[in-house]
Amino acid sequence: MNIVMYSIVLYFLKKTTVSLKSKQYNVSKVAVMVGFNDPLYFSRCFKKQFGISPSQF
Secondary structure: OOHHHHHHHHHHHHHHHHHHHHOOOOHHHHHHHOOOOOHHHHHHHHHHHHOOOHHHO
């Protein structure tokens, strides 16, 4: 992944933290809201970036 793609993914991952903290949406819904088509891939990226799964956040 090049630096531009990494920056974009990081931006969207950071945006998801607000929705996940509010518990207003489930992980799958949050993933789709920010453009991830695969919730499992979203979860893997999230865990790699933040060290915990989105459901634990």
